[in-house]
Amino acid sequence: MAGDFEPKILGIFCNWCSYAGxxxxxxxxxQYPPNVRIVRVLCSGRVDPQFVLKAFELGADGVLVxxxxxxxxxxxxxxxxxxxxxALLKEMLKQLGIEPERLMLRWISASEGAELVKxxxxxxxxxxxxxxxxxxxxx
Amino acid sequence: xxxxxxxxxxxxxWGCHQSLLDLHETLIDVLPQLEIVFWxxxxxxxxxxVEKLPDGSVDVGFTEGFCRNEEDLHLLKLTRQKCKLLVSxxxxxxxxxxxxxxxxxxIDEALSRKFKEAESVVDGRIPDxxxxxxxxxxxxxxxxxxxxxxLPGCPPEPPLIAEAITSLLRGEMPxxxxxxxxxxCPRIKSEVIVLKKVKRDFEGIPEPEKCLLxxxxxxxxxxxxxxxxxxxxxxxxxxxxCMGPGPNxxxxxxxxxxxxxxxxxxxxxxxxxLVKTVKDVIGTFSRFTLPSSIIPxxxxxxx
Numbered sequence: 001m002a003g004d005f006e007p008k009i010l011g012i013f014c015n016w017c018s019y020a021g022x023x024x025x026x027x028x029x030x031q032y033p034p035n036v037r038i039v040r041v042l043c044s045g046r047v048d049p050q051f052v053l054k055a056f057e058l059g060a061d062g063v064l065v066x067x068x069x070x071x072x073x074x075x076x077x078x079x080x081x082x083x084x085x086x087a088l089l090k091e092m093l094k095q096l097g098i099e100p101e102r103l104m105l106r107w108i109s110a111s112e113g114a115e116l117v118k119x120x121x122x123x124x125x126x127x128x129x130x131x132x133x134x135x136x137x138x139x
Numbered sequence: 140x141x142x143x144x145x146x147x148x149x150x151x152x153w154g155c156h157q158s159l160l161d162l163h164e165t166l167i168d169v170l171p172q173l174e175i176v177f178w179x180x181x182x183x184x185x186x187x188x189v190e191k192l193p194d195g196s197v198d199v200g201f202t203e204g205f206c207r208n209e210e211d212l213h214l215l216k217l218t219r220q221k222c223k224l225l226v227s228x229x230x231x232x233x234x235x236x237x238x239x240x241x242x243x244x245x246i247d248e249a250l251s252r253k254f255k256e257a258e259s260v261v262d263g264r265i266p267d268x269x270x271x272x273x274x275x276x277x278x279x280x281x282x283x284x285x286x287x288x289x290l291p292g293c294p295p296e297p298p299l300i301a302e303a304i305t306s307l308l309r310g311e312m313p314x315x316x317x318x319x320x321x322x323x324c325p326r327i328k329s330e331v332i333v334l335k336k337v338k339r340d341f342e343g344i345p346e347p348e349k350c351l352l353x354x355x356x357x358x359x360x361x362x363x364x365x366x367x368x369x370x371x372x373x374x375x376x377x378x379x380x381c382m383g384p385g386p387n388x389x390x391x392x393x394x395x396x397x398x399x400x401x402x403x404x405x406x407x408x409x410x411x412x413l414v415k416t417v418k419d420v421i422g423t424f425s426r427f428t429l430p431s432s433i434i435p436x437x438x439x440x441x442x
Contacts, residue, residue, distance in 0.1 A: 045401070048393070048397060049390075049393035049397050050389055050390050050393045050394070053390060053432075053434055054433055056434060057433050057434050080405035081400055081401040083405075083410050084400035084401075084410045085396065085400040085401075086410075087400075087410035087413060088399075088400055088413065088417060089393075089396065090414075091414055092392070092396065092421055092424075095243055095420060095421045095437065096421070096434050096436075096438060097437040097438035098434075135434070135438060
């Protein structure tokens with residue numbers, strides 16, 4: 001049923017900005033949808049495309065990769081690499097028949113707890129409209 | 140006593156067997172030691188010739204190609220049953236290779252394209268009598284049967300085959316090399332690579348000695364297993380990755396995609412430009428390994 005579909009989202013957040021941003025949202029007691037499971041990596045440039053593909057293969061409805069704003073990367077260039085990888089990955093997903101919108105890249109800084117809340121809400125709503133991932137294993 | 144061998148051809152182009160013949164003089168040393176019990180690619184053997192062999196009676200079996208229809212699958216299982224040692228010969232058999240890119244389409248789409256919509260076809264119809272049933276999509280052979288040895292390459296290079304066969308004749312198990320292609324590539328590489336521009340293969344003429352990747356060509360070297368002797372890059376053509384991924388890599392395409400994205404200079408190449416240059420992402424990065432990738436086939440839309 002479309003009405004009670006709750007998307008499962010894997011969040012891969014960078015340690016220095018986005019994960020701290022999620023912390024910020026938590027300590028400020030902001031409410032955001034519980035659909036996203038966050039994994040912390042040291043940099044968005046650490047996000048191996050294999051992680052994303054594996055997540056989809058295991059049935060994730062969406063993957064949210066978040067890193068520092070351009071120019072702010074703790075390791076100088078990591079987020080630029082992530083940006084290019086995600087762009088190519090979206091094309092790959094498209095060819096595999098998975099909607100590229102299911103993969104999202106966002107820049108969220110350590111102080112942007114509110115931005116994180118907004119992003120997850122937007123992403124969850126979009127995925128609810130898209131429906132379950134075609135690779136999702138039906139239970 | 141000669142060693143009993145059989146060669147089974149599944150869906151493939153015959154190229155791997157041709158490469159076997161490219162051993163030339165080495166064959167003179169090898170052939171007297173072999174007793175070929177089945178090789179329907181070169182002589183008139185029939186399926187019942189394999190079926191009547193006792194189980195496990197053949198010492199070494201080679202399979203070339205992947206399973207596209209039920210007959211291929213039958214022959215593959217039969218080969219496993221009859222052979223003590225099974226060798227996956229070539230990239231089709233090991234990873235799926237180029238024809239398996241058809242996994243991006245459904246079999247109905249493919250059949251109708253081939254038999255009805257092709258430009259040369261008039262009043263086409265899809266053959267349904269006296270032909271084996273097509274399988275829905277290609278899986279790597281190793282998901283059907285257990286293999287003892289993999290010899291990738293499209294086709295495997297003669298020295299690799301010679302080494303494998305001679306060590307099998309000595310009773311030893313040949314070992315695949317474990318590094319990446321760049322390690323055996325003779326081209327000159329610098330410490331740091333920064334790509335100002337990504338080029339398609341046909342753009343410009345590559346410099347004769349400098350690393351092709353450094354020159355901006357998409358060379359699959361960093362994500363490919365060594366063992367072919369870097370024949371393509373030595374001849375001025377970027378590696379396409381036919382030897383398959385190196386050890387401990389799940390998805391060759393994803394790895395190369397990742398490598399290329401981190402090599403480009405972010406000030407000169409925008410993500411949009413990169414996507415535009417690469418064009419066909421799967422055809423470029425997962426050309427030989429789609430069926431053994433993390434997501435091995437396209438998700439067909441149910442109508």
